[in-house]
Amino acid sequence: MLAYVKQKIKKSDKIGYLMSLPYLVSFALFVAFPLGFSFILIFHKWNVITPMRWVGLKNFYRLFHDVEFFRAIYNTVVFLIIHIPLQIVFALVIAVLLNQKIKLRGFFRAVFFMPVIVSGVVITILWQQLYAYETGVLNLILTQLGLPKIPWINDPSWAMPSIAIMATWKNVGLYIVLFLVGLQNIPKYLYESAELDGATAWQKFWYITVPSLNSTMVLVVILSTIGGFSLFIEPFVMTGGGPMNSTLSAMLYIYNQAFYFGHMGYAATLGFFFAFIIFIVVLIQKRVVERK
Amino acid sequence: MKRFYLYLVLTVAGITFIYPFLWMIAASLKPEIEIGSLGLWSKNFSLESYRLVVQKIPIWRALFNSLFVSSCVTVSVIFFGSIVGYALSRLNFWGRNLILGVILFTMVIPFQITLIPMYILMVKFSWVDTYLSLIVPGMITAFSILLFRQFFLDIPQDLIDAARIDGCNDLTILFRIIWPISKPVIITVGIITFMTSWNDVLWPLIVIRNEKLMTMPQLVTIFAVGGQAEAQLGAMLAAATLLAIPIILVYAFFQRYFIESMATSGLKG
Incomplete structure (x- = not known):
């Protein structure tokens, strides 16, 4: 073997x-080492200054009893449930409109x-x-329309949806462009033959356009999911994770644990688990969306 | 009639995207009490909010830091990315596919897992509160290597053979022959890298504590969150406007390249 390689x-x-x-x-410095070191960190308690202390599986035990960890997952799920459909519907509608002459x-x-x-x-x-x-x-607009005011970021049940709406506004342009690329790749003859068969505009959209954009959909869903788990600056600036932890995101929680409380070992454990969750969720999404 | 509705919908949607930016610029010029209004115009426009920002935080220094860091990172990513991309596409050596596999693997690792160990590495290198921590970890990216490799694969071998006969070595071939015909991919990598680096806040927040070394988005974030703005909305919006202007200016001139680059990177990544 060695001789062969030689x-x-x-x-x-x-x-x-x-x-x-x-x-x-x-790769060695900034990927392999951090990956390896994270496996060491998750079994230790460490604040960088004093020596590392071996704690075995205590970080894991703590994680599974940590209300805030589960809260962060719940918040991310709320974010994604609003963000992904909004994103797809808006991007698709605008892309189809822009694809006209x-x-x-x-x-x-x-x-x-x-x-x-x-x-x-x-x-x-700005938001x-x-x-x-x-x-x-x-x-102000709502009041002028005679509607009641909405406590966008002051109410725990509104805060995360508000951030999801803002994130949609920020990102939707990218997905419009991706859908446009997808739309331009759909062969014209598909529509022409459907027209011969007497298909309505809606049928053409539903049976030709949507299935042809499947790979773009997968991409939108996956990128949004990763984005949801990486959400940091929005809650950091806008709400600080509040009110009542309703906008505490995965990344914000890691940041707080590491740089506010100095719990490096626990923060690494959180990072490890969130990465694991992202991995699983993305795999499942890929399976589900691709099958449709 | 149908066309009318088409344009109506697009215009309304367009206004939803443009108006907030215009409102922000207008509000940053208005006196504090007039900010909570829908309109864009005010008789009392002044630069007072900007004066406050400049007086309270070293915003120009931060602008320089951001320009410096993002430029170094971008130049380096183009330089090293193309070198490795060249090796992986045009040279035959054992282990080449292994390296390629490793690169693809690193792209699926969520950064949440490496963030804390990376910070500790910076502490151990004593790079915290230096430009090094902002520049060195970003000097080469998996994504740039893959884009360069993909582009270089389609270059005809004859071109390279001809250059080799003329006595060029691989580096000269790359920089003299291949670079000049690779402008599209260089622009794509350049734009994506510069933008990502320019807009990054999380990493600077972690490794930079010294106000003089902070990048612009970081300084504006801390200004908004840390109470220096003293709840002065005008000052916060002025700081945000200053942060937005450089990238919007560049975007105004090169918007086609921005959109195309982001689309390719989205599709390939």
Whole structure:
């Protein structure tokens, strides 16, 4: 075996190894080491300053009894249940409209895409003002329409949905563009033959357009899920995780445990479990959406 | 009639996306008591909120930090990403597919798992509160290598052979022959990398505590959250506007490239 490898290496282009070196170094330092070290950390209690202390499975025990950990998962689920359908419906509708023969398509596309490129910090500070209870623009509009004000970010049952709406506004442009790419790849003859068979516009949409966009849907669902578990700056700036932990996100909780309380071992355990959950959820989603 | 509704829906949707930004800029110029209004115009426009921001936080220094960090990261990612991408697409060596497999594997690792160990690594390197912690971990990315590799695979071998006969080595081939014909992929990698680095807040919040070294989004975040803004909405919105302007300006000129780059990266990643 070793001789075989030696033989192979001898015949190899040595420059190839040299040129791959930057990646290998970066991989060893910033991927392999952190991964390995996280396996050590999850069995320890450590605040970086004093020496590490072995605690065995105590971090796991704590995690399974940690109300806030489950709260963070629950909040993420609330976020995703609102965010994903909103995102898909809006992106799909706008993409289908933009796919018609219209003037200014590029302009509209650029407008919808703008929040995607702007920092989440800007978007959050801006929406914090739009959501303000007394003076916020959204409640001003509601009042002028004769509707009651909504406690967007002041009420525990509204806060996470409000963040989900804001996140949809920020990201939907990217998905509009992805759906547009998908729409342009659907062969025209599918629609033409459906028209010959007398299909209505709705039938064409439901039986041709939607199934053809399946791979884009998978992508939207997966990217949104990862986004949901990575949600940090929005609750950090807007609500600090409140009111009553209703916007405590997975990432915010890890951050607080590590950098507010100095529980590095426990924070690593949380990171480990959230990563595991993301992995499982994404795998399941892939299966389910692809089958449809 | 149908077309009318089409444009109506698109215009209403468009306004929902543009108006908040216009409102933000207008509000940052209004005196504090006028901020809670729907309209964009005020007779009392002034730069008072901006004066407050500049006076309270080192925002220009933060702008420089962000520009410096994001530029270093972007140049480095293009440089190293293309080198490794070249090796993995045009050179034959044992273990090449293994490296490729490793790269694909690293792309599916959620960052939640490596974040804390990465911070500890920075502490051990004594890189906390230095530019190094912001730049070095981002100097090469799996995603850039894959994009470069994909693009380089389609370059005809004749071109490379011809250059080799002329006595070029692999680095000269890459920089003299391949780079000039790879502008689309360089632009894509450049835009994505610069934007990701520019907008990143979580990592700077973790490794930078010294106000002088903070990146712009980080400084604005701390200004908004940490109470320095003293609940002055105008100042917060002015800081947010200052943070948004550079990237919006670049976007205004290169929006087509931005959208196309993000679409490719979304589809491939």
